[in-house]
Amino acid sequence: MTVAPVRPAESDAPAVAEPTVAPGPFGAPILRKEDRRLAAGEGRYLDDLGHEALAAAFLRSPHAHARIVDIDIDAALDVEGVVAIYTYEDLDGRVAEPLPLLIPHPALHAPRTAYPLAKDVVRHVGEPVAMVVATDRYTAEDAVSLIRVEWEPLPAVIGIDAAVAAEHAVHPDVPDNVAAHLVQEVGDAQAAIAAAPRSLTLDLHVERSASTPLEGKGVYARWDADDRSLRVYTSTQTSTSVRFALAAKLSLPVDRVEVVTPDVGGGFGVKIVHPWPEEVLVPWAAIRLRREVKWVEDRREHFISSAHERAQKHTVRVGFDDEGRILGLDVRFWHDNGAYTPYGIIVPIITSTQLLGPYKVGAYRVEFHSLYTNTVMVTPYRGAGRVHACFVMERVMDAVADHCGLDRAQVRLTNMIRPEEMPYDQGLIFQDGRPLIYDTGDFPRSLRAALDLVDWEGFAAVRAQAQAEGRRVGIGLATYVEGTGVGPYEGAYVRVETTGDVVVATGLTTQGQGHATVFAQIAAQELGVPVDRVTVTTGDTRRFKYGVGTFASRAAVMSGNAVALAARKVRAKALRIAAAALAADESELTIVDGVVSVRGFPDGPSIPLATVAVLANPLRYAFDEEAKRATQFAVPATDGPPVPEGEEPGLEATAWYSPVRSTFANGVHAAVVETDPETAEIRVLRYCVVHDCGTVINPMIVEGQVHGGVAQGVGGALYERIVYDESGQLVNASFMDFLMPYASEVPTVEIDHVTSPSPLNPLGVKGVGEAGVIPGHAVLAAAIEDAEGIRIDRMPISPAELFDLRRRLAAGEDIGLRRRSRGEGPS
Amino acid sequence: MKPPSFGYHRPQTVAEALSVLARYGPDAKVLAGGQSLIPLLNMRLAAPKVLVDINRLGAELDRLDEDEQAVRVGALVRHARLARRTPSTSTTGTSMADAAEASIPPLLAEATRYVAHPTIRNRGTTVGSLVHADPAAELPAVLLLCGGSVELASVHGTRTVPAEQFFVGPLQSALAPGELAVAATFPRPPARSGSAFREVSRRAGDYALVGVALQVALDGDGQVASARAAYLSVGPTPVLVDLTDAVHGSTVDWEDAGRLAQSQVEPDDDIHASAAYRRHLVGVLTRRAGEVALARAREASGDA
Known part of the structure; x- marks a missing residue:
């Protein structure tokens, strides 16, 4: 089912682009342009570069918390092939300073960041302590194994409970381990709950996980001593900002630093953090040694020294009436931010502000503490705080429905914001510092579409059939609203070559999203050229210097609109030049298949865009046949200058898109699970998704994003968890014990679309990159709870844990659903 | 995750392999499928001085010998070869090569299909899995149940160790330094x-x-x-x-x-x-x- 687009209500919005007028590549499910190359093994990832470079390897802390008494590198220096070994003592200039606090916030009252190499104290297992540069990685690792460090172990703070208890401190000058404390309140939630006819308290816990892209991080630096310029290749989600950060750290003029992002084997958030210690140290060493240096992170390094996410404990009080209408919601949560806070408190801010989802809750109060622990730091991972937020809100909805004896879908409908209330201001300040205002969306329609897709009404019969066969099944629902396309801006450059080919560049990076395809679709649509004539470059500061990065489901919104705006400028210029050449009026011209002609007269006078591009650059020298047409004597002489006032040579333009605030996508997931009555194994039988990301540029890519997100959501709910022991050792730092789902564990995803274009941007698009993962915890917890009749208040959940819950229920613990004790059907 | 340096021998005969193993004793590890050994090397959890690569010994070790009592699985037989012959699922194992294969005891074939994933089964060996002696692995349990044995060869001769004596502890088998596990024998199940x-x-x-x-x-x-x-x-x-x-x-x-x-x-x-x-x-x-x-x-x- 496809629901007809909802026209934006706001009249001051720019017009939506032309796709509804002229059929073209925009909106078409065309194959990804990048896939042939990647599938054929022709991708160029970081480790495919720099085969002649020196290799770096790092000695990393084996302790969660320890003082460095002495470092002895003598034996390591004797290893043949070792070029240099660095410890903190060797660092100089701004490299010796702590790494930057990327996102300060007034509530982050005790921010702490690490040094590139540990200074005096290490605060998590995996923190870099020494860097070895050698002729190859094998030799570098041999030398690392010979470095002797005398440690004085300190007490480790592991887990939220230990951080709250604060018997020990991660940072001595932060004795309560509290990095940040933030309260937002809309109305008087506590009074509303006290006055409500019914109330509940829930404790909800989400465990730690991690992004785990298949390609870890990597940095390769080349210093040109003659030119005094640096080129750095890095597997990042923000080459533009790495460039500025490195220029600052290394005290180089920005125009002497180029940062190039090659193909990237996944990011999922962890690669937005920058500059990583290695991202500073590798170029620093390359300059110092006047040699190329490369470091490629291995899997264990990634687990113990990159970044994690998800761990939060929440206590929720909710007041509601007999219809399940929520009157007040009071959420307190504790966020484990690990040892350092370079990325600020973005994750808990998102949890606290996105928690309400599609609902109105009367009064809302949210308070969080962000806590230091002696573990790897926490930064956004796909979903970024929303997975927890959705889990909390949707667990509340199910608990309220259970408490009132009402249908879970009906309770959700009762509490939803209606489409006629859009735009809807939740009264909160979002992660971009702007008001959290939902722009468009028809949440009841999304929910009803999901109920239809999963056949909510028909599930009673499915359950009865399963029970008759001795099987146990359950169904769950989860909704979300996702703020996407946060600013501050992106830009794009579009040029028509004299061959008629179109070159597009934008500053943000690509790690699997299909930007080479969707940005080409946008440019092709705007310029009237075939999509296969468009080539897109991302993440290369040589091609585009300014930009922010690829995170927060923002690339299609930010760079997509910038590409459209740049292409429109190019189109306008092309029509001006063509109008002069054809002696026609610009308003009469159109571009079809790369040829400018008079609208309605396809066989009349015309001029290819390639020729327009030639004419756009008046020449003195005819270096080829095409160029002859643009030389001073070939161009019809006019009285004016060859480049008219206000024009620039070249058929090219740069444009910028900078929104006033985020645009909000929404969706509903519904899942059916089967739990084995004996083994407690959990199998997802059906997984249904209804999503609304506004105008769709390429439905195939949107569905691919949803599929990937669901795979990660299922993984996060049923398989993946980061496990530290009491001493702070990460006990499952490998893909053998950190269980990412295989294809065999990922269900078939059934998808339906609702389209509510955003009035906030020219294309009407919203982000979709993170959507698929957000409801994973919530929807599978709901379905398992429904199958089992046992409250699920902690995710992820394994068969062993479900087995334990069953035993506790059988032993008489009060963990069952009320509807079970009332003898009602599980749904 | 790069291994420390090690010596590498690639013998052309079992006799040559045994003499290399005799020379290095506990400092040598045998490389067959490498599905456990290579990760251990890369994580520097194992650091043998010498690897003895037996993959050139196919003529002697990549063999299945069967008779009415038992199937003898050579040290270079990959899991996939046993998993392919699955009596209980006749849709697999219809190729010409399979038709010529020995008849695999049903339990061995069934259990082998639970060993890891196809890519690992293509490379990993049955005997290697037994020698690795992981208590979570399938094949040691099968060998134990059917009363099988492992043949251990050295320059001093060959001894046959019954399964109940072969699995000594977690990741510990009765294989002694200098020995090469050349085959495992899985007796056929009794009638009825x-x-x-x-x-x-x-x-x-x-x-x-x-x-x-x-x-x-x-x-x-x-x-x-x-x-x-x-x-x-x-x-x-x-x-x-x-x-x-x-x-x-x-x-x-x-x-x-x-x-x-x-x-x-x-x-x-x-x-x-x-x-x-x-x-x-x-x-x-x-x-x-x-x-x-x-x-x-x-x-x-x-x-x-």
Whole structure:
């Protein structure tokens, strides 16, 4: 089912682009342009570069918390092939300073960041302590194994409970381990709950996980001593900002630093953090040694020294009436931010502000503490705080429905914001510092579409059939609203070559999203050229210097609109030049298949865009046949200058898109699970998704994003968890014990679309990159709870844990659903 | 994750391999499929001075020898070759090569299909898995259940070690320095018997949280004469349990057999499963495998 687009209500919005007028590549499910190359093994990832470079390897802390008494590198220096070994003592200039606090916030009252190499104290297992540069990685690792460090172990703070208890401190000058404390309140939630006819308290816990892209991080630096310029290749989600950060750290003029992002084997958030210690140290060493240096992170390094996410404990009080209408919601949560806070408190801010989802809750109060622990730091991972937020809100909805004896879908409908209330201001300040205002969306329609897709009404019969066969099944629902396309801006450059080919560049990076395809679709649509004539470059500061990065489901919104705006400028210029050449009026011209002609007269006078591009650059020298047409004597002489006032040579333009605030996508997931009555194994039988990301540029890519997100959501709910022991050792730092789902564990995803274009941007698009993962915890917890009749208040959940819950229920613990004790059907 | 440097030998004959192994003793490790050894090297959890790559010894070691009593699996036979011959699923194993293959005991074929994933089964060897002696692995349990043995060759000769003496501890086998495991012998099941393999793993292809290989034999009257099971992931080595007392004669009670097995295993907690859950699974899987094995035994006896 496809629901007809909802026209934006706001009249001051720019017009939506032309796709509804002229059929073209925009909106078409065309194959990804990048896939042939990647599938054929022709991708160029970081480790495919720099085969002649020196290799770096790092000695990393084996302790969660320890003082460095002495470092002895003598034996390591004797290893043949070792070029240099660095410890903190060797660092100089701004490299010796702590790494930057990327996102300060007034509530982050005790921010702490690490040094590139540990200074005096290490605060998590995996923190870099020494860097070895050698002729190859094998030799570098041999030398690392010979470095002797005398440690004085300190007490480790592991887990939220230990951080709250604060018997020990991660940072001595932060004795309560509290990095940040933030309260937002809309109305008087506590009074509303006290006055409500019914109330509940829930404790909800989400465990730690991690992004785990298949390609870890990597940095390769080349210093040109003659030119005094640096080129750095890095597997990042923000080459533009790495460039500025490195220029600052290394005290180089920005125009002497180029940062190039090659193909990237996944990011999922962890690669937005920058500059990583290695991202500073590798170029620093390359300059110092006047040699190329490369470091490629291995899997264990990634687990113990990159970044994690998800761990939060929440206590929720909710007041509601007999219809399940929520009157007040009071959420307190504790966020484990690990040892350092370079990325600020973005994750808990998102949890606290996105928690309400599609609902109105009367009064809302949210308070969080962000806590230091002696573990790897926490930064956004796909979903970024929303997975927890959705889990909390949707667990509340199910608990309220259970408490009132009402249908879970009906309770959700009762509490939803209606489409006629859009735009809807939740009264909160979002992660971009702007008001959290939902722009468009028809949440009841999304929910009803999901109920239809999963056949909510028909599930009673499915359950009865399963029970008759001795099987146990359950169904769950989860909704979300996702703020996407946060600013501050992106830009794009579009040029028509004299061959008629179109070159597009934008500053943000690509790690699997299909930007080479969707940005080409946008440019092709705007310029009237075939999509296969468009080539897109991302993440290369040589091609585009300014930009922010690829995170927060923002690339299609930010760079997509910038590409459209740049292409429109190019189109306008092309029509001006063509109008002069054809002696026609610009308003009469159109571009079809790369040829400018008079609208309605396809066989009349015309001029290819390639020729327009030639004419756009008046020449003195005819270096080829095409160029002859643009030389001073070939161009019809006019009285004016060859480049008219206000024009620039070249058929090219740069444009910028900078929104006033985020645009909000929404969706509903519904899942059916089967739990084995004996083994407690959990199998997802059906997984249904209804999503609304506004105008769709390429439905195939949107569905691919949803599929990937669901795979990660299922993984996060049923398989993946980061496990530290009491001493702070990460006990499952490998893909053998950190269980990412295989294809065999990922269900078939059934998808339906609702389209509510955003009035906030020219294309009407919203982000979709993170959507698929957000409801994973919530929807599978709901379905398992429904199958089992046992409250699920902690995710992820394994068969062993479900087995334990069953035993506790059988032993008489009060963990069952009320509807079970009332003898009602599980749904 | 790069291994420390090591010497590398690639002998052309078993005799040459044995002489290299004799020379280096405990400093040498044998490289066959490499599915466990290479990760251990890369993580620097193993640092042998010398690797002895036996992959050129196919003429001597990549062989399946069968007779009516047993199948002898050479040290270079890959899992995939055994998994392909799956008597219980006749849709696989129809190629020309397979037709010429030895007939694999059903339990061995069934269990081999639970070993990791196709890419690992293409490379990893059955004998290598036995020598690795992981108590969570499938094949040690199968060898133990069927009363098989491993042939260990050295410059001093060859000795045959029965399964119950071969698995010494977690990741510890009876293989001595200087020895090469050249083959494992899996005896065929007795007439009027049936077997089954079942396991619960977190993901398809993972090491089992608990697994069981179970065999039932019937007497001439179609009654259960014996029932035995070998369990994996419930102790430092695979654990063999005689279930006959619970299911003999006409009173077949697999729940009772499960309780009997539960009393004889000592599983541990780890991050994937608690000991209590593992013990519970021992009961469930005993019944599930037992019912299937019994049905197969009756089928084999023409008594279905």
